[in-house]
Amino acid sequence: MCSAYSEQVRTTLTLDPDIAEHLRREVKRSGKPFKVVVNELLRRGLGQSTDSLPPFQVEPHDFGMLVGVDPDRMNQLLDELEAGEAARKLS
Numbered sequence: 001m002c003s004a005y006s007e008q009v010r011t012t013l014t015l016d017p018d019i020a021e022h023l024r025r026e027v028k029r030s031g032k033p034f035k036v037v038v039n040e041l042l043r044r045g046l047g048q049s050t051d052s053l054p055p056f057q058v059e060p061h062d063f064g065m066l067v068g069v070d071p072d073r074m075n076q077l078l079d080e081l082e083a084g085e086a087a088r089k090l091s
Helices: 017-030 034-045 071-090
Strands: none
Touching: 017 034
């Protein structure tokens, strides 16, 4: 918790069912306590930074694909190969 927020305030808050469900999913996903998740999301929504959130980082992985092979277009490549094979058999 930030030193600027050292004084805690306890309050009762009524949440809409959809918001409560989003919070439950975030608690499950993050493994953080409900209170921490609510505070982080409120800070983010109010435009304040959250010290406890690490910056998002993308970690590259080597999938062993050949240069020039787009794994997102593998189905298209398979369709083209199958269509070519079918055309060859019909000829």
